[in-house]
Amino acid sequence: MTVVTRFAPSPTGFLHIGGARTALYNWLFARHHAQFGSGGRFLLRIEDTDRKRSNDEAVSAIYDGLTWLGLDWDGDAVSQFSNAARHVEIAERLLTEGKAYKCYCSAEELQEMRDTARAEGRSMRYDGRWRDRDPVEAPGGVAPVIRMKAPLVGETVIPDLVQGEVTVANDQLDDMVLLRADGTPTYMLAVVVDDHDMAVTHVIRGDDHLTNAFRQFQIYRLLGWDVPEFAHIPLIHGADGAKLSKRHGALGVEAYRDMGFLPEALCNYLLRLGWSHGDDEIISSDQAIEWFGLDTVGRGAARFDIDKLTSLNGSYIRQADDARLVELILPTLKKTLGNQLSEDTERRLTRGMAGLKERAKTIPALSESAEIYARVRPFELDEKALSLVEGEGRDHLQNLANLLAEHEEWRADGLQDTVRAYAEGGDIKLGKAAQPLRAALTGRAVSPSIFEVMEILGRDETLGRLEDVLNRG
Numbered sequence: 001m002t003v004v005t006r007f008a009p010s011p012t013g014f015l016h017i018g019g020a021r022t023a024l025y026n027w028l029f030a031r032h033h034a035q036f037g038s039g040g041r042f043l044l045r046i047e048d049t050d051r052k053r054s055n056d057e058a059v060s061a062i063y064d065g066l067t068w069l070g071l072d073w074d075g076d077a078v079s080q081f082s083n084a085a086r087h088v089e090i091a092e093r094l095l096t097e098g099k100a101y102k103c104y105c106s107a108e109e110l111q112e113m114r115d116t117a118r119a120e121g122r123s124m125r126y127d128g129r130w131r132d133r134d135p136v137e138a139p140g141g142v143a144p145v146i147r148m149k150a151p152l153v154g155e156t157v158i159p160d161l162v163q164g165e166v167t168v169a170n171d172q173l174d175d176m177v178l179l180r181a182d183g184t185p186t187y188m189l190a191v192v193v194d195d196h197d198m199a200v201t202h203v204i205r206g207d208d209h210l211t212n213a214f215r216q217f218q219i220y221r222l223l224g225w226d227v228p229e230f231a232h233i234p235l236i237h238g239a240d241g242a243k244l245s246k247r248h249g250a251l252g253v254e255a256y257r258d259m260g261f262l263p264e265a266l267c268n269y270l271l272r273l274g275w276s277h278g279d280d281e282i283i284s285s286d287q288a289i290e291w292f293g294l295d296t297v298g299r300g301a302a303r304f305d306i307d308k309l310t311s312l313n314g315s316y317i318r319q320a321d322d323a324r325l326v327e328l329i330l331p332t333l334k335k336t337l338g339n340q341l342s343e344d345t346e347r348r349l350t351r352g353m354a355g356l357k358e359r360a361k362t363i364p365a366l367s368e369s370a371e372i373y374a375r376v377r378p379f380e381l382d383e384k385a386l387s388l389v390e391g392e393g394r395d396h397l398q399n400l401a402n403l404l405a406e407h408e409e410w411r412a413d414g415l416q417d418t419v420r421a422y423a424e425g426g427d428i429k430l431g432k433a434a435q436p437l438r439a440a441l442t443g444r445a446v447s448p449s450i451f452e453v454m455e456i457l458g459r460d461e462t463l464g465r466l467e468d469v470l471n472r473g
């Protein structure tokens with residue numbers, strides 16, 4: 001059997017972190033079955049029936065967010081709104097079959113039911129007053145809603161692939177509206193019809209939809225359709241245990257991109273937020289496709305921890321291709337330095353990237369550390385660096401500048417030998433010589449190996465930068 005999953009966001013905001021994780025799980029489940037089972041497809045449906053709250057910008061943000069994360073969907077995205085006629089057709093079919101009915105309740109009557117429920121301390125349930133009433137009693141000039149006939153007795157049991165067996169007594173479910181008085185379908189009807197028409201086999205979504213699942217289950221039953229498997233995944237909470245909100249960093253995925261996170265790091269983090277494979281922390285996309293299953297999705301709420309994401313991002317930066325990282329830092333670098341970067345600089349950045357990426361945990365941090373290769377002479381030294389090129393430091397710098405001017409083969413190991421020999425000759429620690437060099441060449445007290453930096457800067461730039469500092473007086 002081909003597994004068909006879907007991601008069905010409502011385009012009312014951006015693709016937030018919880019939605020991205022839902023999409024990821026659906027994508028992985030489908031791709032796993034495509035590669036290791038008997039087929040799998042991942043579909044995208046934009047639930048845009050609420051015209052007032054849906055907007056094109058949010059739809060684009062969903063496409064962009066999924067694309068950035070590498071979660072490609074099969075076929076064209078489906079617009080739920082464009083299926084409205086089909087939803088109406090199904091509601092009318094249920095009406096004809098006597099499985100749904102027209103309800104002419106006024107707003108006042110419904111309000112009364114709501115008030116009574118509140119007074120009795122229970123949630124509002126429609127009392128079924130039009131369920132068996134003769135339609136000839138219908139008041140004139142009132143457009144009815146269409147309600148489903150929900151079972152009155154017994155219970156509904158859903159074997160949820162994450163939550164286990166979940167049961168609700170049917171007298172807790174009321175005769176839900178399928179079609180509003182203005183003829184528009186409700187979400188509950190639309191989602192069932194679309195999932196059926198799209199041949200969805202597995203509905204994987206946040207557990208805030210668990211109560212909807214009972215109602216949807218009844219609609220499937222009334223229609224005589226196969227019920228898909230349900231898997232309701234626990235929501236993401238903040239580090240303090242409260243439901244994730246903006247305060248915790250529940251931002252759109254584009255905000256994480258702009259903060260300098262790599263998509264593969266965010267995917268890996270979201271994957272582990274609620275699913276595990278032993279103690280594995282770093283899991284590539286291929287491994288995730290191979291290993292992913294719903295049986296190891298946790299039942300407890302996962303906690304979002306930006307520090308963990310940041311540290312995982314550092315691991316992915318270390319693994320990332322150097323040329324790609326250069327591309328990623330260029331916009332920030334140009335903005336910070338306010339200049340176009342020469343080809344020479346770009347070459348230096350590419351050569352220096354292996355050393356730079358060892359330390360950075362985000363792209364902006366990487367860009368900041370890369371400034372050392374992109375500076376235009378003469379440049380300012382930071383305070384710490386300035387203190388290193390004064391007094392004794394300056395003397396060492398002068399001596400080293402003289403020595404290096406004579407240095408022939410401009411390679412890190414040879415340069416290191418020269419500086420080491422100088423330190424040994426003067427009976428000083430290597431750092432006493434290397435730190436002023438670092439300060440003068442990079443403007444900072446911290447950088448990748450200074451000998452590597454010298455090799456990458458090249459002879460002329462290195463000697464020029466030293467001269468600038470020595471000429472400062």
Ligand code: GLU
Pocket residue numbers: 008009010047191204205209
């Ligand atoms: N459109 C719903 C939402 O964005 C999801 C519906 C579903 O997955 O069944 O919460």
